[in-house]
Amino acid sequence: MEIAENAALIVVDVQKGFDEADFWGPRNNPGADEAIASLIDVWQATGRPVVFVRHDSERPQSPLRPGYVGNDFKEYVEERRGTGAGKELLITKTVNSAFYGTPDLAAWLRAEGISQLVLAGIQTNMCVETTARMGGNLGYDVLVAFDATYTFDLTGPFDWRRGADELARASAVSLHGGGFARVVTTEEIVAAAS
Template sequence: MDIAENAALVVVDVQKGFEEEGFWGARNNPEADENIASLIDAWQATGRPVVFVRHDSSHPASPLRLGYAGNDFKEYVEQRRGKGAGAELFVKKTVNSAFYGTPDLDAWLKAEGISQFVVAGIQTNMCAETTARMGGNLGYRVLFALDATHTFDLEGPFGWRRTAEELAQASAVSLHGGRFAEVVTTEAVVAAAVAV
């Protein structure tokens, strides 16, 4: 695996509100937070740029709404912000894609000469996947660290219900099979990043 020296890590919505199981329901991948932390550490240790994305929900009952404690980044993310030698960007958004946030992620990546980025964060099949899809559409080389994401069980139309793991697998198949992104493991990405 080839990780560019200036490849960015885009950490999507790793916020305290996602720990409210009563609101979201059952989740998958309990190792996601440890893997996200490993990626941030590897990126900061190698001086690569990190983008921290926060979802500011406009829904009054959302655990991610502004002014509520759940809007804050999880402690392990907050403790790492500002610690790397590389560039850092903080993006705020109200929709699924980090490319529709403030400041403009696409403009920043282009200004920094970045053509490759890794996606990690929450939720696999929502904001993480949407950000990866848009990145692929915009011509970036996107790596999707599947085991550094997690999601929740969800009910859709016609009474269809899918588990978090089923949804994560569907996201991985769509992203990888549809050539929006290369789906990878945290271990492989970290090994490639520190080997350069």
């Protein structure tokens, strides 16, 4: 695997509100935060660009709503912002895809000549997957650091309930098998980027 010198790390929605288990329910992958932090560290140490994405929920009861502490980035992300040698961008959004945020992610990537994206963050099957799918559709070389993501149990139609692990794996299969992204491990990415 090759990681471009200007590959952008896109850190999706790593916000305090996702720690509110009473709202979200059971989650998977307790090691995700450590993996996300390691990716940010490598990107900043090597001078690669990092995009921090924040979800500003328009739902009044959401732990991710603006003005509520849950909207803030988790401490380990906030303390790393602005400390790297490379360029940094903050995207805010109200929908799943970082490509529908402010400022315009695709325009920034084009201006910077970036064609490879590495995604990490929350939730695997929601905002990470949607951003990866759009990135793939737009022609970017997208890698998803699977173990640097997590999600929550979810109930869908017909009272179908799926666990977080099952949803995360289904997301990985859809992304990788469908050709939207290469789903890999944090260790593989770090080894290639260091």
